[in-house]
Amino acid sequence: MMSARIQRLSPQLVSQIAAGEVVERPASVVKELLENSLDAGATRITVEVEQGGIRLIRIRDNGSGIHPDDLALALTRHATSKITRFDDLQHVSSLGFRGEALPSIASVARLTLTTRVPDQDTAWRVAGDGGDAIGEPLPAPHPVGTTVEVRDLFFNVPARRKFLRGERTEFGHIEDSMRRLALSRFTVGFGLWHNQRMVLDLDPAADGAAQSRRLAELLGRTFAAASVFLDRNETGLHLWGWLGLPAVSRAQPDQQYFFVNGRPVRDRTLAHAVRQAYQDILPQGRHPVLVLHLELEPAALDVNVHPAKHEVRFRESALIHEGVRRMVQATLAEVRPGTAPAPVTQVGLRAWPAGGFGSGFGGEADREQQRVSPQIQERLAVYGQLHASTPAVAATEPAAIVESPPLGYALAQLHGCYVLAENSAGLVVVDMHAAHERILYEQMKTALAQGRVQTQILMVPVTFAVGPRERQLIEEYGALFAQAGLDVAVLGPETGAVRQIPTLLAGLEIAGLVRDMLADLAAHEASNRLERVILDVLASLACHSAVRANRPLNLLEMNALLRDMERTDHGSQCNHGRPTWAQLTLEELDRLFRRGR
CATH class of the missing domain: 3.30.565.10 (Histidine kinase-like ATPase, C-terminal domain)
Structure with a gap:
């Protein structure tokens, strides 16, 4: 033809x-x-x-x-x-x-x-x-x-x-x-x-109140009430917008709105950076709701890469990724009781976690606790020492309090699981295990950040298969691996080896971890996968070490827990993304008992 x-x-x-x-x-x-x-x-x-x-x-x-x-x-x-x-x-x-x-x-x-x-x-x-x-x-x-x-x-x-x-x-x-x-x-x-x-x-929304009304109109009142405002500058980047708290997370990332220099975009670099920033406070499989504006010099990006202009290309994507992750993570870390919208529960509609979280220490918990530094072990005993040395005493009289702290003062313990406290808004209910778990986890993270990563040399190096691209990445990012406590080297044209690891990772599958890190570096020029694995170990330690259900606490212990929550990063969520406390306002209690009707 x-x-x-x-x-x-x-x-x-x-x-x-x-x-x-x-x-x-x-x-x-x-x-x-x-x-x-x-x-x-x-x-x-x-x-x-x-x-x-x-x-x-x-x-x-x-x-x-x-x-x-x-x-x-x-x-x-x-x-x-x-x-x-x-x-x-x-x-x-x-x-x-x-x-x-x-x-x-x-x-x-x-x-x-x-x-x-x-x-x-x-x-x-x-x-x-x-x-x-x-x-x-x-x-x-x-x-x-x-x-x-x-x-x-x-x-x-x-x-x-x-x-x-x-x-x-x-x-x-x-x-x-x-x-x-x-x-x-x-x-x-x-x-x-x-x-x-x-x-x-x-209507045009020029001030913060009008912008909140527009958010409520477009994304719902729940998001407007359960989000925090971000406005940060770092290394030539200006990031501002609203970050949804875990209470309004979704099963799909369908309500994530990214804007670069005012242009709506769908960008994998920004989405990945945000996902990493939220990973400490969201349950697995959940995605945050957010509205984020990134402003930078127009010469730092290419907007001419998509016929419909949905995508942009950053000239230094690794710098953008790290800057956005750090700024979002820092803003979320500041969300503590008293600094963000209170998690309000509707009386009669919310099902509180039932039963308990285990029955004391022992077995695997004891073995994991032995891996924690002496400073952390000392901190784990605070509430037990209080309980052993201090008789039950009455809480500070509310009438004598000029201004109560965000979580107020403890009143009682309910069913061995919850701490009841009174603050200026009404009644506070705290999940004591979830709260203590977050407190310990953040303390362990701080202790880890303040000291060198303890490492151990492997008697028998762990080997794994590599291709040309993996060999190049190992050589290019050797300093990054070393900073994280890993000694990764190329042994031959198709073989890589791990000769040193952080002590906390002993017994874990190291070859798969390194391969995943290399995949991250290839896709995003950055990887926090090793940090994530170490933090998962710390989270497990914190979960096993936190006070358990049915463990009685006196009022001094309960108040110490409340004050620690107020000082702790991410203090409003446990390590699994669940809320650590909820507020019942006086208005809700009045409606429950039909006062004023």
């Missing part, structure tokens, strides 16, 4: 091929047009859609508009006001810049554009009907700003229309795109209507 002759494609077919890259579905149209509105300096944007955006998309803004002399160019491919030379691509600060959105949309839909600039008395309108020809601009009534109306998407490309989902699904994608952009620009008001019904009406 003879091959087809080479021929030049028609302009319309070229536009439709380009539209396939930019216009995948109605949400793609909304995203591109919203970005144009934001780049035009709009402070109010309204989006109206019908039938999930397939029948109609109308976007109005109060931005700077398009000059009438530029209207024809605005609908021409590869024409843009946002870049003029190659160097501009190295310093992109706008959301859109390619100049393909409007002509690509016009090639697959019936498009009408009406716009007016501030120094003109008249607005102008142009229209296209899915072909490569655009009508002449005509005068039209319109305030300063732009309205783009897109009707009958893919009416002339039926094959693409068949791939669209149902109306509800397509509108769901539009709503998600709106939410992302609304979380990226708090100073802009947004409105969204679907089939003549208002879905979102967001």
